[in-house]
Amino acid sequence: MLQPRTNVAIFSLFLVLSPSLPATESAIGVNWGTISFHRLRPSAVVDLLQQNKVQKVKLFDADPGSLRALEGSGIEVMLGIPNEMLAVLGSSSVASDLWVRQNVSSFVGKGGVAIRYVAVGNEPFLSSYAGQFQNYVMPALLNLQQSLAKANLAGYVKLVVPCNADAYEADLPSQGAFRPELTEIMTQLVSFLNSNGSPFVVNIYPFLSLYGSSDFPQDYAFFEGTTHAVTDGVNVYTNAFDGNFDTLVAALTKLGYGQMPIVIGEVGWPTDGAVSANLTAARAFNQGLINHVLSNRGTPLRPGVPPMDVYLFSLLDEGAKSVLPGNFERHWGIFSFDGQAKYALNLGMGNRLLRNARSVQYLPSRWCVVDPSKDLSAVTNHMKLACSVADCTTLNYGGSCNSLGAKGNISYAFNSYYQLQKQKSQSCEFDGLGMVTFLDPSVGECRFLVGVTDASSAAIGTHWRGVLVWVLVLWGVWVFEV
Secondary structure (H helix, E strand, C coil), X not given: CCCCCCCCCCCCCCCCCCCCCCCCCCEEEEEECCCCCCCCCHHHHHHHHHHCCCCEEEECCCCHHHHHHHCCCCCEEEEEECHHHHHHHHHCHHHHHHHHHHHHHCCCCCCCCEEEEEEECCCCCCHHHCCCCHHHHHHHHHHHHHHHHHCCCCCCCEEXXXXXXXXXXCCCHHHCEECHHHHHHHHHHHHHHHHCCCCEEEECXXXXXXXXXXXXXXXXXXXXXXXCCEEECCEEECCHHHHHHHHHHHHHHHCCCCCCCEEEEEECCCCCCECCEXXXXXXXXXXXHHHHHHCCCEECCEECCCCCEEEECCCECCCCCCCCCCHHHHCCCCECCCCCECCCCECCCCCCECCCCCCXXXXXXXXXXXXXXXXXCCHHHHHHXXXXXXXXXXXXXXXXXXXXXXXXXHHHHHHHHHHHCCCCHHHHCCCCCEEEXXXXXXXXXXXXXXXXXXXXXXXXXXXXXXXXXXXXXXXXXXXXXX
16 A cells, blocks of 8 residues: 545446356465565564464565575465566566565475566556556556466456556446546456456545545444445445445446456554554444455445455555655554554464464563753654654554653654664663663554564565565666667
């Protein structure tokens, strides 16, 4: 998930009848993002997935460490290709062959990684991209499909393109249609998906509809019933998810693909960083969603046919993500960065609640706080510096640490920086304003974290460094080929 969704229209009835879809049994998977200051060892994350019986995981790039950790696990993988790589992959069949060989063929096989999907780009049609990646999607798909065929994997690994919900629009679901400028490429895309047996992957975020509009009815974002139900003909919509989903169904039907299977690539609710982002709301939404999907009720336009699969966003908090969309961006995890469950959640895997990560190795139990005996008139710059490097999003309005007071805010910032620096003594100096304490300064739901020792020192920006390396490698291949 990259930007707030602009499509808030999620209401009403679709009048065009299409042939019924076969009933499917939905699976609940998770998105595993790695843009974190404190990244757990991949093997610890895979163990966490297995402990919680998660059978499907979606990765945003081909991180070798994550793929190696998934070997032999039996967990089905949707492997992502970042948008920045689409141009080169679409321009060079040699580059496409190389990517498939290194990231798919070398991992798939007996005792290997169960890579079942490759996600070609991530929300490449997002309206805020202004068409930046749009023309690269189909060429990349075609080259990658040929590369999979050469590797004898085209029947096993399916290509998909995760789309943002702003790819389609309507005031009512029955009027659902793809944005006019996307009609041609969406027709090409769904034809390709259909001919290769691939589902349509969409990311749906009722939270962002609520966050982005003061007029959006809050109870309509959840699944417990609403006083704002939308009745249209014989159909009644009681939650935003179903309305959004059926808007997509209508859009696909207008292109002649009303029966195409749909996978929810991302859906979830953050726990911090905004007024409506908290533990109670996140649990209510995610548990309501899981119960709704696994009930097999489907939606008004697809009764008895729920989404093919649903990938919760996300598994872990990612404290190094951009906060351009909002401070909540770093707090989508059902687990905190260290693999500890934030709230009781039943994933539908054998009627049990989330289990915490095992054998997490923490730094010593000590924290950096402001020395209350010191003159704090010059502390502002130190605090700004700490927060420019570490994560201080919980201090902002709507955050769990918003009520700490001035000294509490300073201490939180100092400690965040101190833990990021692996508790190096000099990282708590701040010109004599900081001091180390062995008493946990956490208050209520405001947690002063302690870092983990098994986090990779190169975790920050791993995603983008990996992208840059591959872009350079593939660009060299493309130049050589031309």
